[in-house]
Amino acid sequence: MTKILQGHHLTKRFRGLVALHDVSFELNRGEILGLIGPNGAGKSTLVSLISGTLTPTSGALTFEGRSLLKITTHHRAHLGIGRTFQVMKPFPGLSVLDNVCVGALFGRDGGEHRLEAAREAAHACLEFVGLGHRVHQRAEALGGPDRKRLELAKALAMKPKLLLCDEVMAGLNHVEIEEVIEVIRKVRDQGISILVIEHVMKAIQSLSDRLLVLHHGEKIADGPPREVLADPRVVEAYLGRRRS
Ligand SMILES: Nc1ncnc2c1ncn2[C@@H]1O[C@H](COP(=O)(O)OP(=O)(O)OP(=O)(O)O)[C@@H](O)[C@H]1O
Ligand SMILES: [Mg+2]
Known part of the structure; x- marks a missing residue:
């Protein structure tokens, strides 16, 4: 191994x-x-x-x-290497989708270069964690459990190996x-x-x-x-x- x-x-x-x-x-x-x-x-x-x-x-x-x-x-x-944070601090003022886009734009191998590709990747990650129905909401409007899912989606959008x-x-x-x-x-x-x-x-x-x-x-x-x-x-x- x-x-x-x-x-x-x-x-x-x-x-x-x-x-x-x-x-x-x-x-x-x-x-x-x-x-x-x-x-x-x-x-x-x-x-x-x-x-x-x-x-x-x-x-x-x-x-x-x-x-x-x-x-x-x-x-x-x-x-x-991607991580989630125990103390969650979503980017204030950004939508759920744009929060996850940040992960997609700064991830593995430099991340996605086009905003449209980053949005698509972010969308897929949000669906994956069960937040597909909240993409257009402000991140700060999410309750605790959804903020946890957002953390996970942000980290996954970075396409981590770890x-x-x-x-x-x-x-x-x-x-x-x-x-x-x-x-x-x-x-x-x-x-x-x-x-x-x-x-x-x-x-x-x-x-x-x-x-x-x-x-x-x-x-x-x-x-x-x-x-x-x-x-x-x-x-x-x-x-x-x-x-x-
Ligand atoms: N930036 C810091 N400055 C000073 N002390 C710190 C800092 N970060 C952590 N500590 C201290 O280091 C120790 C380990 O903290 P850590 O956050 O790693 O614990 P943990 O195992 O994650 O605990 P928890 O289960 O409560 O999250 C604690 O005593 C904590 O107060
Ligand atoms: Mg801890």
Whole structure:
């Protein structure tokens, strides 16, 4: 199995606070890797190191065998790394469609060059995530669950090879969670590798090929979901005080 992404001994400090400490991991091509851990464990920080919105204090990251460390965020998007944000900030004043167009215009290999092509791609992504009926609305008019779908559509419009999903199911009801799980499975069926952060245990368990667990910034487990979730350290660190 080929590795699409590898992290080696990653550490991230925010002044005195160590958000990640010596974390090594890998993601295989075509795999869904679930990233779990209690609040403040360092999950979003790890996604930000991969997408380039944060730089590691030390350690290395490689994407398709090439070091990411000197590569800017927008260049990482060109290489095929797309992400969603846990704290959603749609572009205000733009329609749902135009929000997703931004992803299409700045995505893999530089994105679509023609606005019309970007609009078509954005439309297809919005249909794909179930927002086809809201394309002409202002993005800020969307409620929480639809904003999550918008995040996903924006990232998918970038045509990523690697999709990083940061809590795209938070705040959704059971039916909506099932819908998003289906969407993520279909994304994987297109050959896209996925790292998914989620607190909804049932969802992460059914989706992930492998789980990586962080606790206080350290990796405490990595392996098949069944084994990892039975690991006493994981039970103590995470499941003992899960949110859902
Ligand atoms: N930009 C920042 N500046 C300072 N501290 C930060 C910053 N970003 C994150 N932190 C801190 O780093 C730690 C890890 O945060 P992170 O957001 O990665 O956790 P998380 O696992 O995503 O948590 P959650 O499940 O609540 O989203 C926390 O203690 C957080 O307060
Ligand atoms: Mg987070």
